[in-house]
Amino acid sequence: MTDTNRQHLTSLRIVGDVETLPTHAELIRTLIGHGGFGTLTTTTPDGHPYGSLVAYSVLDDGSPLACISDLAEHTRFATAHPAAGLFVSGSTPNGGDPMDAPRVSLVGELQRCEPSAADVRRHLEHHPGAADYADWPDFGWWKLTIASGRFVGGFGIMSWVGADEIAAAVADPVVAGSAGAVEHMNVDHLDASLSIVRTLGGLPEATTARVRDIDRTGVTFAADAPSGWHFVRVAFAEGPLTDPTAVRSAVVALTHRARAEEDAS
DSSP, rough: OOOHHHHHHHHHHEEEEESSSOOHHHHHHHTTTTTTEEEEEEETSSEEEEEEEEEEEOOOTOOEEEETTTHHHHHHHHHHHHEEEEEEEEEOOTTOOGGSOOOOEEEEEEEEEOOOOOHHHHHHOOOOOOOOGGTTTTEEEEEEEEEEEEEEEEEEEEEEEHHHHHHOOOTTTTGGGGGHHHHHHHHHHHHHEEEEETTTTTTOOOEEEEEEEEEEEEEEEEEEEETEEEEEEEEEEEOOOGGGHHHHHHHHHHHHHHHHHHOOO
16 A cells, blocks of 8 residues: 555544555556546646546556547647546445545546557457547547546545556456445445444444445445444455455355354454
């Protein structure tokens, strides 16, 4: 975990297996994934920010790649002034606060590039519609060379992350496929979450608990207690998961451990 992450953690009430929390660089790579849609920001000739929707894929170093028209405003603006950004936001569970969703603002320089055949193939796998125009003479490939990224994971969770950290990080293989498990726990198993938080998470005085995130190394809960709300981190005893299909058995194992400790106390 980076020093920046540690500074933010110390400003929050976070208990439990804090060292197993993903780094913000890992969360950025997980959020942008292998491709998707985001808001591209460029600068108008008179110095104002201009936002537009783009389809992007991701190169090996985390740099976003886009196929855009020479006729588009953002292309003209980037040609004159390459400083640019890409904003990508995660989803919000039903009934959740959109401001609590993870998001990232990548900043850097947007410039024309010549992607490899493999890079083009990966882009078209994520955006098959781009095959209709990728070879047109007035379309070209543009890469956002990242200088840094600002990650926001919700209230009080934020930091700037350098380009080298983003390039070295890898996407979590579990987060994207864990939304169903998070919703299931929060709808049907609030009692199990509270047991886990009280016995395994180091917050025995907790009064309520909900699952916030599940990633390859563990579960993060949002819990309330007489002293206020906390984030509670509980690691999977079996170690990091490699596939989202393993989430259910890993969470069941945590529940069994928590129930056993309650029975023994």
